[in-house]
Amino acid sequence: METALWLNFNHDQVQMVGISNTNNQNIISNFVEENGLTFPILFDSGSSGGVQGGDTYDLYYMPNDGSPYPRDFIIDQGGVIAYANNEIDTEWMLTVIYDLLNTTNGLVGDINQDNIINILDIISLINFILGSEIPSTDETMLSDLNQDEIINILDVVMLVNLILN
Ligand SMILES: [Ca+2]
Ligand SMILES: [Ca+2]
Numbered sequence: 001m002e003t004a005l006w007l008n009f010n011h012d013q014v015q016m017v018g019i020s021n022t023n024n025q026n027i028i029s030n031f032v033e034e035n036g037l038t039f040p041i042l043f044d045s046g047s048s049g050g051v052q053g054g055d056t057y058d059l060y061y062m063p064n065d066g067s068p069y070p071r072d073f074i075i076d077q078g079g080v081i082a083y084a085n086n087e088i089d090t091e092w093m094l095t096v097i098y099d100l101l102n103t104t105n106g107l108v109g110d111i112n113q114d115n116i117i118n119i120l121d122i123i124s125l126i127n128f129i130l131g132s133e134i135p136s137t138d139e140t141m142l143s144d145l146n147q148d149e150i151i152n153i154l155d156v157v158m159l160v161n162l163i164l165n
Contacts, residue, residue: 004090005097006039008158010147014097017042021057076100091165098162101147109159111135111142122159129153 006016018041020028028041044054060070074083074096083096102108109117111124125143127133128151135143135151143151145158 001088001090002035002037002039005093008146008154009097010149013101013147019044019056021054023054074100094161095165108142108147109145109162111139113138113142117159117162119163122156122163125151125156125159129156 001016005014016039018037018039020031020041021044022028023043023045031037032041044056046055046058070084070086072083072085072088072093073081074093076082077100082100083093085092098108107113107115107117109121111121114120124133124135124139128135128139128143140151143155145155145162148154
């Protein structure tokens with residue numbers, strides 16, 4: 001989550017928050033430290049301070065189900081839930097995020113704009129990075145996969161992952 005989602009995207013484009021099911025600061029701090037997290041963690045109010053969770057946890061808790069409550073959500077630009085899952089599925093989350101970004105930006109990663117993301121787009125991207133081709137304004141936007149306003153090897157890595165997935 002930290003590296004695949006939070007660190008990969010410009011935070012103007014994609015915001016990520018964790019929601020703790022406890023208000024026990026020691027438990028939260030240990031979790032943050034163990035996992036090297038840098039995204040904000042929110043409290044679930046109403047927690048007793050143990051690990052039983054607070055008001056929101058209680059609302060969504062489903063006893064006797066495999067996993068007791070949905071853990072991961074993606075909320076779109078209009079405030080509508082676009083994804084909810086009770087198991088971690090980073091690849092699926094990335095696909096949903098790209099779909100949401102693409103509704104306003106064109107097909108990010110499709111640098112030659114032929115509606116397919118494939119090896120030809122990787123070749124164009126590498127040529128831009130090496131300076132052997134100069135990208136147009138559109139191509140610059142489509143080449144910046146992680147939306148950090150720099151075109152570099154990180155965008156190549158994301159494009160390769162997008163094609164392989
Ligand atoms: Ca293409
Ligand atoms: Ca970039």
